[in-house]
Amino acid sequence: MHFLFEPGLLASGPVRTALLVGGIVAVASGVIGVFTVIRSQSFAGHSLADVATTGGSGAFLVGLNQFWGFLAAGIAAAGLMEAIGVQRRRGRDVATGVVLGAALGAAALFLYLGTQQTSTTGASFTILFGSMFVISPDTVPALIASGAVAVLAVAVLARVLLLTSLSPDLARARGVNVRLVGMAYLIALAISVSLSAVAIGAVLSTALLIGPAATALRLTKSPVRAMAASALSGVAATWLGIVLAYDSDDWPPHGHGWPVSFFVVVLVVAGYLLTYVRRPRRLAPRSPHEGAECSPA
Amino acid sequence: MSQETAQHKTEQADLLKLEGIGVRLGGRLVLSDVTFGIRKGEFTGLIGPNGAGKTTLLRVILGLQEPSGGQVLIDGEPRQAHHNSSIGYVPQKLVIDPDMPLRARDVVSLGLDGHRLGFGFPSSRRRELIDMALRDVGAEKFADARVGELSGGEQQRVLIAHALISRPRMLLLDEPLANLDLKSEQEIVALLGKLARDNEISVLLSAHDMNPLLSVMDRIVYVANGHVATGSTDEVVTSEGLTRLYGHHVDVVRVHNRVLVVAGE
Ligand SMILES: Nc1ncnc2c1ncn2[C@@H]1O[C@H](COP(=O)(O)OP(=O)(O)OP(=O)(O)O)[C@@H](O)[C@H]1O
């Protein structure tokens, strides 16, 4: 194991912060991502990430920690998406297309101005692609608290979200305010995307949201197990990514570690692809009942 | 049904009553002046051609569609939120993704408290209730399979168990027989007939073909042309009655215990 765990790994402050924050982010993204996939809201997640980029770069420009920028922009975008109706597909595509274009344009401007001010490209890189090794320890409590709030909110809403994804009418008929639940979920999603943007960058944040969840949904049958598997595989990819990035200091070109986000995303995608290597699910008919003549599709 | 129980039922007050319901959709009056009642333990067929307004009527009863006029009464009082739990519902067509992480038993479990916030901790009592509901509809064989991977008939059973586990007094089913083969159709109809009889659940089932229901239907609500006609099958399904309802000539033909409604000249 010595070749993997370089000596001094756990003694390093930034590494410990990265492992802690990365773990929290992976759990939040994993749990929330399961519902993002079930509700077919990957697009919403991606839009939130784009808008978060604007917030993060704006916050950097005015000297705030980028997490607050991600969070404020994400929650504002969630409200806006609800207002223009993410449910209505046609209106949604056009309206979000326009809003996202404007948001990314503003992000480009903020990043440019930021670079002029500090004459480094490091900050732009951190906002777009993240770096868990430069997370400021001051924000750690806020990151942990936000992650806890988002996970708790989704856990409390889990049954209602499942019923709603089974059939919104079924939920409405039982007295569920489907719209309010959708809004609450979108806010939790915005928080989760902001966390993920801090960890692996705004551009890559959806990878951590969708990848582990998609992997888990291929492997598990029940909702609780899907959430657990998604969180676990996200944590595994994140931690292993951190270890590999730490090790990569010794890799060519010497003296520069590879970006940790690269490793995390590669591991997430590898995990997903691995699920296709498994033997195909169930070849034999499940029950005699299924074999009945002309059973409908 | 014996003469005596039939007598008893007519004396009962209606569990559900629609009074002068009108529904306007997209500026068009889809239904007008719909009045009918449903009694405890009765099996009612909601029959009509495509687009007649069957789903719309069920949505009005469920409180999902605001009527433009009239009222829905449950136990004689206007329908309110607290009546939700008295009504079980099986929607028309659910498209469930095969990747949806819900086993048949999870769907049934959502019928128990899927509308509530908070966590549903597993307990042996809960498991027993779920197993019982699955057994009641003959779904125990695929209890642990993902719903998205079940056949149409199997999904239908699971959804009926989902609707029944909260012990509603009324069960509304929207086209549950569509896409079923003959055998599953007969099994589901027999199952629903038994539920109505033994558990005194009022069943309101929509279908475009009344024939599979003739053996179990106590009453028919025939929807066409924006209006309904209601009564026993023999009263409602006549050439004169349906001609009046449709507003153009139709012939009712009875052959081999089947009823055919055919458009006339
Ligand atoms: N949202 C809507 N806006 C406008 N018209 C609608 C809307 N929903 C339904 N309709 C119309 O209302 C009528 C009744 O529809 P409904 O779905 O109740 O029919 P149905 O009897 O259930 O038909 P089917 O047998 O095909 O299920 C149809 O003519 C339909 O086109």
Ligand SMILES: [Mg+2]
């Ligand atoms: Mg319908």
